[in-house]
Amino acid sequence: MTFVKTLSQKAWIWSFVGMFAVWLATAVYTGGKGSADVLTAALSFATFTVIVGIGQMFVITTGPGNVDLSIPSTISLSGAVAMKIMDGSNAMLAIGFAASMGCGVAVGIFNYILIRVLRIPPIIATLSSSFLILSSAIAYGRGLKIKPPPLLADFTTAQIMGIPVLAIVIILLAAVMGVVLNRTMYGRSVLAIGQNMRAAWLAGINVERIRFFTYLLSAVLAALCGFLLSGFSGGASLNMGQEYLLASIAVVVIGGTSVAGGKANVAGIWGAAMFMFLLVTMLNTFGASAGIRLIMTGLIIVAVITIAGGDEPQR
Amino acid sequence: MNASDKTIVSLTHVAKHFGAVRALDGVDLTVTAGECLGLVGHNGAGKSTLMNVLAGTLSADKGTISVHGHDLSGRYSVSTAGENGIRCVFQELSLCPNLSVAENARIFHPSLTGFGWKRRAGDMIHAKLDEIFPGHGITPDDVVADLSIGKRQMVEIARAFTTTNAPLHLVILDEPTSSLDAVTSGQLLDFVRKVVGSGISCILISHVLGEVLNYADRIVVMKDGLVVASKPGSDFTRDTLVAAMGNVVEVEEIKDHQAFEAKRGQTEIVIEARSDTALDSVPLVAHRGEIIGLAGLASHGQTTMLLKIYDAAMRNKRTPKVDGPVALVAGDRQTDGVFHLWSISRNVGVRSLRRMVKRGLIDPLAEAALGREWQERIKIKTPDMDDNILSLSGGNQQKALFARALASDADIILMDDPMRGVDIGTKLEVYDLIRDEAAQGRTFLWYTTEMDELYNCDHTYVFRDGAIVADLTRDALSEEKILQSSFQESA
Numbered sequence: 001m002t003f004v005k006t007l008s009q010k011a012w013i014w015s016f017v018g019m020f021a022v023w024l025a026t027a028v029y030t031g032g033k034g035s036a037d038v039l040t041a042a043l044s045f046a047t048f049t050v051i052v053g054i055g056q057m058f059v060i061t062t063g064p065g066n067v068d069l070s071i072p073s074t075i076s077l078s079g080a081v082a083m084k085i086m087d088g089s090n091a092m093l094a095i096g097f098a099a100s101m102g103c104g105v106a107v108g109i110f111n112y113i114l115i116r117v118l119r120i121p122p123i124i125a126t127l128s129s130s131f132l133i134l135s136s137a138i139a140y141g142r143g144l145k146i147k148p149p150p151l152l153a154d155f156t157t158a159q160i161m162g163i164p165v166l167a168i169v170i171i172l173l174a175a176v177m178g179v180v181l182n183r184t185m186y187g188r189s190v191l192a193i194g195q196n197m198r199a200a201w202l203a204g205i206n207v208e209r210i211r212f213f214t215y216l217l218s219a220v221l222a223a224l225c226g227f228l229l230s231g232f233s234g235g236a237s238l239n240m241g242q243e244y245l246l247a248s249i250a251v252v253v254i255g256g257t258s259v260a261g262g263k264a265n266v267a268g269i270w271g272a273a274m275f276m277f278l279l280v281t282m283l284n285t286f287g288a289s290a291g292i293r294l295i296m297t298g299l300i301i302v303a304v305i306t307i308a309g310g311d312e313p314q315r
Numbered sequence: 316m317n318a319s320d321k322t323i324v325s326l327t328h329v330a331k332h333f334g335a336v337r338a339l340d341g342v343d344l345t346v347t348a349g350e351c352l353g354l355v356g357h358n359g360a361g362k363s364t365l366m367n368v369l370a371g372t373l374s375a376d377k378g379t380i381s382v383h384g385h386d387l388s389g390r391y392s393v394s395t396a397g398e399n400g401i402r403c404v405f406q407e408l409s410l411c412p413n414l415s416v417a418e419n420a421r422i423f424h425p426s427l428t429g430f431g432w433k434r435r436a437g438d439m440i441h442a443k444l445d446e447i448f449p450g451h452g453i454t455p456d457d458v459v460a461d462l463s464i465g466k467r468q469m470v471e472i473a474r475a476f477t478t479t480n481a482p483l484h485l486v487i488l489d490e491p492t493s494s495l496d497a498v499t500s501g502q503l504l505d506f507v508r509k510v511v512g513s514g515i516s517c518i519l520i521s522h523v524l525g526e527v528l529n530y531a532d533r534i535v536v537m538k539d540g541l542v543v544a545s546k547p548g549s550d551f552t553r554d555t556l557v558a559a560m561g562n563v564v565e566v567e568e569i570k571d572h573q574a575f576e577a578k579r580g581q582t583e584i585v586i587e588a589r590s591d592t593a594l595d596s597v598p599l600v601a602h603r604g605e606i607i608g609l610a611g612l613a614s615h616g617q618t619t620m621l622l623k624i625y626d627a628a629m630r631n632k633r634t635p636k637v638d639g640p641v642a643l644v645a646g647d648r649q650t651d652g653v654f655h656l657w658s659i660s661r662n663v664g665v666r667s668l669r670r671m672v673k674r675g676l677i678d679p680l681a682e683a684a685l686g687r688e689w690q691e692r693i694k695i696k697t698p699d700m701d702d703n704i705l706s707l708s709g710g711n712q713q714k715a716l717f718a719r720a721l722a723s724d725a726d727i728i729l730m731d732d733p734m735r736g737v738d739i740g741t742k743l744e745v746y747d748l749i750r751d752e753a754a755q756g757r758t759f760l761w762y763t764t765e766m767d768e769l770y771n772c773d774h775t776y777v778f779r780d781g782a783i784v785a786d787l788t789r790d791a792l793s794e795e796k797i798l799q800s801s802f803q804e805s806a
Contacts, residue, residue: 188677192665195656198650199650199652199654203665204666263656
C-alpha cells in the first residue's frame, strides 16, 4: 500500500502547491491587500468546477476514450429548466430542483444509450448529445430572463466568516465521493475497469452497469452545477456551461487523476480548481492582456503537469 | 573462468535487487556455442530476472557481463545484446498487439527497408513459422491482438530465429512451451535441437522437467537468486533434479495419486453446454463436485467454451445451463487477469469484495486478512502483500489469480490453462487444493495444454475445430486417445 499511497499523494499534492504559489505571488504583488478576498472568490468559483470535475473524474477513470463532453450543455439545460419552472418563487424550489435532477438523469441515460446500444465512442456520443441537449435548452428557455428564487440566490452566495457556505457543502460532497471511490464496490469497480476492462469483467464486475452509473453520475452532477450556478449568478443563460468543458477535464488531470484510467484522486480536484481560478486572478492583477493571459495559463498548466510527473509509463 | 573461444556469454557475480527482494544474489553463468542450456528453478528463483539481464532489458547492480570475451559491463543494453546476436523470447510476450505479424517481424530487422518491406518481412516470418511449426495456420497479415496466446507465442518464437544481417548466436526461450500444446511444444523442441546442431546456442527455461531433461545438454538449477547446480543433463534424473531445486513435495506420478471414484450420477448437473458449431458429438456436462478437463490442441474452442459458460452465468442466461456463481482463473494474465496498478492483496480480493463490505464500505482489515490467508495457503512469494502485483514473478502472479478465484464465493471455477509459468512444487499443491475443493462440492472446468494435468480430472472433453469430439472418463483417458481425437478427420 505504501508504494501506491506515496505515488498518489505525490500526484495530487502538486495542485495545492501550485495553488499556494500562485496565491502567494498575487499577495506579494498587491502587498497583501485583498488577498483574503481573493481566496473567498476562488472558493466560490472553484466550487462549480469541482462539482463537474468529480463527475468527469469518474468518467475518465473508467479508462482511455471515456470522457463526458456533454457537461456544458447539461449545465445550461438544467439551469434553464429549473429557472423556468421555479419562476422566481421560493415555493417551487423543491420542484425546480427535482426537475433539474431529472434533466441530469435523462441526459445520463441518453448518453449511455448512445455509447452502449449504438456503440458510438464516448467522445463522439457525448459531443453529439451535447448539441441535442443545448438545442433543447434553447427551444425550451427562449428569451430566458428569469431571476432565481431569493432563497436559492441567498443560499448560493451566503458566507460564514468569509467562507462560502456552498463551498463547505461541496467540500463535504468531495469527501463523500472520495470515500465512494476508495471504499465502495462501485468505486473499486471503476478503478478496476479503468485498468483493464476485460479483466474486470472476468473478475466478476458488471462492467456495463458500472459504466452506466458513471455516465449517469457525471450528468447528474452537471445538472446540480447548472442549478446552483444559475442561483449564484442571478439566472440561467444558454452559454453558462461553456467554460466548464475544458475546465472539468483540466482539473481532473491537474488534480492527479490518470488520463489512462484506473487511478483517480478527488482531493486534487479541489486544489486544481482553486489553482486555475487563482492563476487567472494573478495574471489579471499583473495587468496581463487577454492574449498573454491565455498563453501563460496554457504554459503554467503544462508546467504543473510536468512537475507532477504525469503518469507512470503504461505497459 | 577460462574463456575459451567457444564461450558466447559469461556472467560473473551478477546481482540484482528490487528493493528488499534479492532477485539475483551473485550468479555465475557461461554459455558455449552450440549448447542447449536448460534453466530450472521455483517461481521467483530469479530465472526471468537473469534472462532479462542477459537480454539487456534489466541492468545488473553488480557483476560483469562479457560477450565473446569482451567485457561489456556497464554499457550492456538491449541494442548491444542484439548486435552481439543475443535474442530473447520473453515469458510476458513482447509483440505489439495492434500490428500485424509481418510488421512485428520488421521491428526486429531495421535493415528491411524500401519498397515491399512488408511483403519481405511477411515472407521471412512465414517461412520461419513453416520451418518450426508446420501447419501453424498463421498468415503474415494477421493482427497480433486477434491471435490466441498460443499463436502469439509461436510468432514470438519464430521471430527470434529470423535473421537478416545481424548475427544470431544465442536465443533465450523463457518458458516457451507454457502456452503451447503437446504437438507444437514437440515441434519447437525438435527445432531447438536442430538449431543447436548448427552452432547456435539456446537457453531453455521450463517448468516441465521432462522437456529440460530430454532436450538440454547442460542443466543449471537456480534457487533464491543463486545457481545451486550446473551439470550435464545426463547426470540428472527427474528425482535428482527436483531434489536440486529444493523441493520438499514428494514427486509421485500424478496418475497414481489418488484412487478416483466415479462421481457421475451421484450429484446433480450444474453445467450443460454445447459449442457454437453444432458438430458436437456430446454436450459438455459437469456434475457438482466434478473436475472436468477440456483437452485438445491449443485454441480449438476450449477458451471460447469457458467464456460462453462464464458469460451465461454473469448474465443469467438460460443456455448454456450454469447453476451457481462462477469465477475464472485467467491463463493469459496480462490481458485477462492482472490489475497492474494494484497491490497483490487488492488483486486477490477483487472477486470477493461483496463479502468484505461492512455498512456499505469495504473493510480494509478484511481485505488485508484475505490477502494474508491466501499468501499462506498458496505460498505467494513476496515480502509484502501490499506491494504492486507486477513486483511478483510470472508464476507468482498466476498464483495470485488462483487465489482470487478460490477465495471467492463461486461454486464453479473455470480455469483457462491456469498453470502457465507455475513451478512443479506449486502445481502439485494446487492440484491437491483443487481436489479438496472439489470434494467439498466445488465444480472445476479445467482447460489445460499439459497432458499430465488431465489425470486430475473425472471427465475429459476433447475439442477440435471448436467442437466437442470426445468424452473420456478417467479410466479411459490416455495420451494416445486424446491425440487421436485431436487429429481425426483434420486435413
